[in-house]
Amino acid sequence: MAHSSRDTVLPIPIFLSGGKHFIFSVAHASFLRAEYRIAGVLTGTLPQSPQQNVFLGLPLQLMAEEARLLVRRGVCFVVDDAAAHREGLRRLCGPDGEEERLQWLATLREMGLDAARARDAVSKSRMERALGKMETGRREQALRSLAARQQAETRQATPSEADSEDTLFPAYEQATPSPPSAPKPMSVSDDPNPLGVTPTTSHPPLPLPFPDDTATLPPAPPSYPLFAYLHSHPGSNYFSSPGLRFGCQYLVYPGDPLRFHSHFLAVGYDWDEEFDLLSLIGGGRLGTGVKKGFLIGGTEPGKAEEFAGHGDGEEGVRCFCIEWGGM
Amino acid sequence: MASIIAESTTQTPRAPRPQRPNYAKLHAKPLPLETYPLPAFLPQNPLSILRIAYALISSYISNSSSHPAPHTHRAYYSAATRSVHVTDDISVRALWESGFFGKGSLSRSEPEWLEREKKRLGLVRDKAGETSAEITRKRREERREGKRERARLEREELEAQLRKEGKLTATESPLVTEQEHQIAASAGDAASDATFDGRSATIIDPLAAKEAEYAILQNQEHLQLIPYEAFFLSYALGILDVYDPASGQRLGSRDLLKLFRHTSVFPPLPANRAPPVDDPFILNYVVYHHFRSLGWVVRPGVKFSVDLLLYNRGPVFSHAEFAVLVVPDYSSGLWRSDERLQKIATTKKKEEWWWLHAANRVQGQVKKTLVLAYVEVPPPEEAHAASEDIGALLKRYRVKEVIIRRWTANRNR
Numbered sequence: 001m002a003h004s005s006r007d008t009v010l011p012i013p014i015f016l017s018g019g020k021h022f023i024f025s026v027a028h029a030s031f032l033r034a035e036y037r038i039a040g041v042l043t044g045t046l047p048q049s050p051q052q053n054v055f056l057g058l059p060l061q062l063m064a065e066e067a068r069l070l071v072r073r074g075v076c077f078v079v080d081d082a083a084a085h086r087e088g089l090r091r092l093c094g095p096d097g098e099e100e101r102l103q104w105l106a107t108l109r110e111m112g113l114d115a116a117r118a119r120d121a122v123s124k125s126r127m128e129r130a131l132g133k134m135e136t137g138r139r140e141q142a143l144r145s146l147a148a149r150q151q152a153e154t155r156q157a158t159p160s161e162a163d164s165e166d167t168l169f170p171a172y173e174q175a176t177p178s179p180p181s182a183p184k185p186m187s188v189s190d191d192p193n194p195l196g197v198t199p200t201t202s203h204p205p206l207p208l209p210f211p212d213d214t215a216t217l218p219p220a221p222p223s224y225p226l227f228a229y230l231h232s233h234p235g236s237n238y239f240s241s242p243g244l245r246f247g248c249q250y251l252v253y254p255g256d257p258l259r260f261h262s263h264f265l266a267v268g269y270d271w272d273e274e275f276d277l278l279s280l281i282g283g284g285r286l287g288t289g290v291k292k293g294f295l296i297g298g299t300e301p302g303k304a305e306e307f308a309g310h311g312d313g314e315e316g317v318r319c320f321c322i323e324w325g326g327m
Numbered sequence: 328m329a330s331i332i333a334e335s336t337t338q339t340p341r342a343p344r345p346q347r348p349n350y351a352k353l354h355a356k357p358l359p360l361e362t363y364p365l366p367a368f369l370p371q372n373p374l375s376i377l378r379i380a381y382a383l384i385s386s387y388i389s390n391s392s393s394h395p396a397p398h399t400h401r402a403y404y405s406a407a408t409r410s411v412h413v414t415d416d417i418s419v420r421a422l423w424e425s426g427f428f429g430k431g432s433l434s435r436s437e438p439e440w441l442e443r444e445k446k447r448l449g450l451v452r453d454k455a456g457e458t459s460a461e462i463t464r465k466r467r468e469e470r471r472e473g474k475r476e477r478a479r480l481e482r483e484e485l486e487a488q489l490r491k492e493g494k495l496t497a498t499e500s501p502l503v504t505e506q507e508h509q510i511a512a513s514a515g516d517a518a519s520d521a522t523f524d525g526r527s528a529t530i531i532d533p534l535a536a537k538e539a540e541y542a543i544l545q546n547q548e549h550l551q552l553i554p555y556e557a558f559f560l561s562y563a564l565g566i567l568d569v570y571d572p573a574s575g576q577r578l579g580s581r582d583l584l585k586l587f588r589h590t591s592v593f594p595p596l597p598a599n600r601a602p603p604v605d606d607p608f609i610l611n612y613v614v615y616h617h618f619r620s621l622g623w624v625v626r627p628g629v630k631f632s633v634d635l636l637l638y639n640r641g642p643v644f645s646h647a648e649f650a651v652l653v654v655p656d657y658s659s660g661l662w663r664s665d666e667r668l669q670k671i672a673t674t675k676k677k678e679e680w681w682w683l684h685a686a687n688r689v690q691g692q693v694k695k696t697l698v699l700a701y702v703e704v705p706p707p708e709e710a711h712a713a714s715e716d717i718g719a720l721l722k723r724y725r726v727k728e729v730i731i732r733r734w735t736a737n738r739n740r
Contacts, residue, residue: 247685267681279682282632282689289692 010075011211014067015059017081021067021218022059024201029060036075037231037239038066039257063242065227068220077211078218088206104205112194120192223249223268226297228314230266240266247286252295264295264321271298284324293321350643356425357622357640359566363394402557403570404578409590411557411569413550422550427624427641428560429550435460436626436642440548450544553627554587555612559619562717580717587612601711605655605675605704611635613724614653614700632689633697649698650690656701656727661709668706687731701727 008031015022023029023040032038040060045052062070070076091097092104199205220227230238230252239253241262248265251257265287269275280296287294297319363386366378390396400418402411413419413429419438422428431438439458445451446458489495552560560567562580569578578586589596591608602609611634618625618637628636628650636647657672690697705723 244681244684247681247683247688249681278629278632278634279685281629282685285632285689285692286685289689 012070012076013079013209013211014062014070014076015081015084016067016078016218021062021064021078022081023062024059026058029058032070032075033256036070036073037237038062038070039239039241039253040066041242063227063240064218064220065224065240067218068224069228069231071215071217078215079209084209085202085206088202092205100205107204108197108199109194111197113192115195115197116192119195221268222270225299225314225317226250226266226268226319229297229317229319231314233314233317238264246290246292248283248294262292264293266295266297266319269296269298271301273298280322281324284322287322288324293323295319295321350641354424354427354641354643357624358564359398359400359421359425359428359560360564361395361397397566399565400560400567401570402552402567403572404557404586405572406590408551409554411552411554411567413552416546419550422552422560427626427638428556429552431548432551433548435463438548438550441544441546444544448544554591554608555615558583558587558612559616563616563619581715584717604707605657605702609724610653610655610702610704613702613721614651614726616721617700617726618651631693631695632686635700636695637698647695650695651698651700651728652686654699654701656703659703659705659725661706662704665706683731687733691733697731699729699731701729703727 008027012023012025012028012032015024022043023032029040032040040062042056042058043061044057044059046057067076067078071078092101203209227240227250230236230240230250239255239257240250241253241257243249243251243265245251246262246265248267250266250268251262252264252266253260253262265283267279267283283294283296297317299316300318302316366382367375368379369375385391386394398421400413400422401415402413402418405412412432413422419429419431423437429438430436431440433440434443437459439460442451443458443460446461486495557567557569558580561569561583569583570576571578585598585602587608588602588606589598589600591606592602596602614635615625618635624638624641626636626638626642626647628634628647631647631650633650634653635651637649637651638647639645655675657675662668662672687697703725709723
C-alpha cells in the first residue's frame with residue numbers, strides 16, 4: 001500500500017456538503033479502504049466529459065452509515081464544508097489573515113511563474129526539435145540538388161527541373177538565409193509573465209479544519225445496526241456498498257469489492273417492523289437469481305439492552321438469509 | 328455449420344410430442360357467462376325495435392329453454408384460509424375454463440389433482456397428456472441434473488488448474504471425489520423414491536385395485552378463490568353465491584364486501600369498526616376489476632413478488648406479459664385540501680428506491696414488464712358517505728397505470 005497508516009494523520013476530515021459525506025484525498029480514501037474496510041463510492045467526473053458514469057474519480061462519497069461508523073471509531077470527524085469555507089475565507093480576508101493572505105498570493109504567483117517556465121521550456125524544446133529536423137532536411141535536399149545538377153550537366157537536362165527542385169523550400173531559404181551550424185539557443189528570460197493559476201484545492205489556502213469535540217455523531221438510517229454488525233462484528237468483517245443497483249440496502253462483500261463478488265443483498269429491519277411478504281419473496285428471488293443470499297437483519301430487543309452502551313447498536317443483531325427454492 | 332445441425336438432428340430422433348388439449352376450444356369463453364345476441368335492429372323497419380323489446384322483456388320475465396338463466400355457482404367462505412372455496416366439480420371446471428378463476432388447493436394452479444392421482448395409480452392407460460405439474464417436475468429434474476453436471480465440470484477445471492500450478496499432486500483429487508460422493512448419495516435417494524413408488528404400485532395393482540379406486544379417488548381437491556376474485560364473480564358478474572359455512576346463510580354483496588374488507592388486515596377488524604379507506608382488499612379489488620373490465624385475465628402474482636399478473640388470453644396460452652404492483656396514491660386534490668388530511672397522507676408508509684429496483688429487477692429476470700397501478704384513494708369522509716352503495720364507493724377510486732422499464736443508454740441503442 002502506497003499510503004500506510006504511518007503517513008496518515010488521524011482523525012481524517014470528512015466533508016459534509018449538501019447532506020452528503022465526501023473524502024477529497026487519495027491518501028485518505030486508500031487508507032480507509034485498506035485499514036477500515038470502507039470502500040465508499042467514487043463520484044467525480046472529468047469536467048470534459050460530465051456524462052461519464054464509469055471510471056469515476058475523487059471525491060469519494062461515503063454513506064451516512066460509513067461516516068457514522070468512522071466518527072464513532074474516532075478515525076474521522078465531520079466538517080461542515082460550507083461553514084468551514086465561509087469561516088476560513090472570512091478570517092483570510094480580515095486583518096488577522098493579512099500576512100497569510102499575502103503569503104498565499106506570493107505562493108500563487110510562484111506557481112504561476114513555475115507554470116510559465118514550464119510552458120516556455122516545452123515550446124523551446126519543440127522549436128529545437130523542429131529546427132533540427134529542418135536542418136537535416138536541408139542537408140539532404142542540398143545533396144540531392146547537387147546530384148541533380150551533376151546529372152543535368154551530363155545529360156543536358158532542362159533547367160526547369162533543377163530549378164523546381166531547388167525551390168522546394170523557398171520559405172525556409174528566405175527565413176534562414178545563412179545556414180546555422182548549430183541551433184541558436186532560445187533566449188529565455190529569467191522572469192516570464194506569471195500565468196494566472198486557479199487553485200483547485202481549498203486547503204491551502206484555508207487552514208485544515210481541526211476536530212471539534214462537541215460534534216455529535218452523524219445521523220444514520222434505522223438500518224445502521226445491521227451495517228455496523230456486518231462491518232465489524234467479530235467474525236463478520238464484511239465490506240458493504242450501497243445496494244441500489246441490486247434492489248437492496250447494502251451489497252455485502254467478503255473482501256475488497258475489487259477482488260470479490262458480493263455474497264449478500266442485505267436489508268435492515270426493525271425487530272418488530274411489519275413488512276410486506278412480497279418484499280421477502282422478491283428479495284429471495286432476486287438474490288438467488290444472481291447467486292447471492294438475501295439477508296435481512298435487525299436488533300433483537302432483549303439483546304440490545306444486554307449490551308447497552310458497549311457497542312454502537314451492532315450488538316444483538318441477528319441475521320437471516322433467505323433463498324428462493326422454486327427455481 | 329449446416330453439417331453439424333444435420334448431424335444433431337439425425338442423432339437424436341425426437342419423441343413425438345403428446346397431443347395437447349385443444350385449449351382454444353376449451354377456453355373459448357373469456358368469462359363464465361352465456362351471452363345471446365339480440366334480434367337485429369333494422370332502421371328501415373322501425374317495428375324491429377319491438378322485437379328487441381320483446382326479447383329483453385321475455386328474458387327478464389322468464390328464460391326460454393334455448394336461453395337458460397346463467398348458472399350460479401355455490402361457494403363458501405373459509406375463515407381459516409381467508410379464501411372462498413368451490414367444491415362442486417362442474418363449478419370448478421366452469422370457473423377455471425372460462426376466465427381462469429381460482430387455483431386448485433392441491434395443484435400449482437389448474438385443479439388437476441384427480442387426473443394426476445389417476446395416472447399415478449395406473450387407472451388411466453393413455454400416456455398422452457401430461458399434466459402441467461408433471462411437466463414442471465420433469466423440467467426441474469432436468470435442470471437440477473444440468474446444474475450438477477456444470478458444477479462437476481467447474482470443479483474439474485479448478486482441479487486441473489491447481490494441478491498445473493503444482494498445488495495438487497497428480498493422484499489426489501479431493502474436489503471431484505467429494506462431488507461424486509454427492510452424486511452417489513443423490514442417486515441413492517432417487518433409488519429409494521423409486522422403491523417407494525413401486526411398493527405403492529404393488530399394493531394397488533392386485534385384487535384391491537377396485538376397492539382402492541373407490542376409497543381413494545374421491546376428489547379431495549377444491550377450488551380456492553382469492554377474496555377479490557370471489558367478489559368479482561359475485562358482485563360484478565352475479566354468478567357466484569357465497570355462503571357462510573357457520574350459519575348457512577347466503578352472503579349478499581354488501582355483507583361480502585364488509586367481510587372481505589374487515590378480514591384483509593391482520594388482526595381482522597371488529598365488526599363495528601369501519602374499515603380504512605385504503606385496506607388491501609379494496610385496493611386490490613379496484614385494480615382487479617379495472618383490468619378484468621379491459622379484458623385481461625388477471626391472476627395473483629405472489630410468486631413473482633407482485634400483486635397481480637396480467638395474461639393476454641390465459642395462463643395456458645402464454646406467459647403473463649405484465650406484472651402489476653398496486654400502489655395507493657394520496658395525492659388527489661381532496662387530500663391536499665385539508666390540513667388534517669394532508670397530515671394523514673404524509674404518515675402513510677412510503678417505499679424506498681431500492682424497493683422499486685428490487686421489484687423491477689425481479690420482473691427483468693422473468694421477462695415481464697412492471698406496471699405500477701396507482702389507485703387514487705378518496706378521503707375517508709367521502710368514502711364513508713358512499714359506503715352503502717357499492718357502485719358509488721368503487722367510483723371514488725381511480726386507477727392510473729405507469730409502466731416502468733430499466734433503460735440504459737449504453738445497452739438500448
